[in-house]
Amino acid sequence: MILDIVLIIAGMFLLIKGADYLIEGSVGFSKRIGVSELFTGLTLVAFGTSAPELFVSISAALNGSAGIALGNVIGSNITNIALILGLSLMIKKSTIPKSTLYYEIPFVILISLTLLFMLLDGNSALSIYDGFILLTYLIIFIAYMYNMAKNDKSIQEQLLEEIQEVKIKTMSWNKIIFLVLLGIVMLAIGGEISVRGASHFAKTLGLTETLIGVTIIAIGTSLPELVTSIIAAKKGTNDILIGNLVGSNAFNILVVLGITASIHPVIPDRSVIFDAYYMVGVIFLTELFLLRKREAGFWKGLILFLSYLSYIIINLRLG
Template sequence: MLNIAYIIGGLVLLALGAEGLVRGSTALALRLGVSALVIGLTVVAFGTGSPELALSVRAAIDGNSGIALGNVVGSNISNIALVLGAAALVKPMKVRSEIVRREVPLMIGVTLILVAMLSDGRMSRVEGIVLVLGAVAYTILSYVAASGGERQSVESEFDEALTPPKRSVLVDVAFVSAGLVALLVGANLLLKGAVAVAAAMGISQVVVGLTVIAIGTSLPELATSITSAIRGEADVAFGNVIGSNVLNILAVLGVAAVIRPFDVQGLRLLDLGMLVGTAVLLLPLLWRGWVLNRWEGAFLVLGYGAYIVSLVH
């Protein structure tokens, strides 16, 4: 029971930490004059992906690479199948942003690169450095693209979603500080509980990362995307998920590999197939008018449910 409490407490702290970090950093960026669109594609994506980063870094330091790998792979699968699927069930979403549309093929490309790196059974430090450099390049390119002429079509939508707060700047700094502390403590608790549960149940750390941890660390994306869908801000929802998936691979797994290279153990071909399949599946679903309908959302959620069943049986 204590280990379950660690897991639940860790997930709660990670969710609260991500929320505080996003609120504080977004407000500070708006005060500095950064455009809402740039913030949506970078700051919010980094912030909602912070639970994955905090947990994977802690796992890498402790030598629990299976959890770090399972966390990233599982989170990317759940972000598309569960998060976007659930958001589409709440309200069908139409993507209008050319920037977001262009990032779908980019996400697929990054996913294929990861699969190629994992094919030899090991993630090296050099590969980790390549991924981290890719994260830097992605962030810069996102800023450049969002600062160009394309931004006009969706800038108003991001402006509505991200408005400057009227509170003191000290409150924003406090949000960021408290968020970082909550992320660190939450990552430690979740990792402690997850490792113990995996050992007690005789299952691999990768499976724990693919299921409980992946779903738990995807909660910020789920909350953000459903809220955006209800508000009719489909581009924000898609931009958040796609940006998070790209950064999960480039930044989260890249940093973990730089800290400690690891062997790929416990990951099935089905897991990699789901990782690639969910990313590729977005293209035919979206190219038909770039709309994600309720039945398509239901298909994604049901498919994710079947995948989880395959993991636990």
């Protein structure tokens, strides 16, 4: 059991560092070939931040641990909104951008409902056909984000700031190739050993892999967002954070599950219908919170945080 915990922790470390290296190398590559920073921010950086969930989910699906694959995405999305956003609002009150409230959150509600209906129709499983549908949604989402960012200076500034934080100057091709390959290898190894550790850990304790996926693995792959939320709350930039969390939820469903299901059908070891309903409920609750005044503070954050604790308690009972 101790070895399983060590594998999970080591896997999470490799996933997080691997994503950093992949982003660094990818941004360096985009600068070498002259791709716009706006496009880079919307695609490479966004994809890189979802890389831990992606590699965990693909590894889990291919190893017959689909409960971890599906639980990781749904659990990460609930963690992003209920735990991370809840904590950040408790630390600092925030005003929400109009685009997030009127376009991005409704879009995430739409794709979350789509995922729920897919799971209801497939008896908690996702088929290859479902994966292709999610990837089609992804193309629409990227097109929308590109057009919006192109016409919104504040979003452009945010994306450029994210790229500049990577601290990239002109790189040699050798360094770019090294960083990209290193990042991919670390992500692959991290995904493999974390899934193996989590799967064996679940079996040792008599738990379902899905439970481990929606709790331990989901929190582990959301650690970068959790750290970012605390920093953003202290700096008073929660409005940017909320947009990032919502975008992360969209990419988790569309990129992670879209690619994973397209490669291999995702059939979990227990029903995730309740989890999917909860995911939709949490994002819908967030929209209701923000719809009236476009702002939220301690009490609304506390309700979200308590909803996360309730989710974990209910899942422990479900097994």
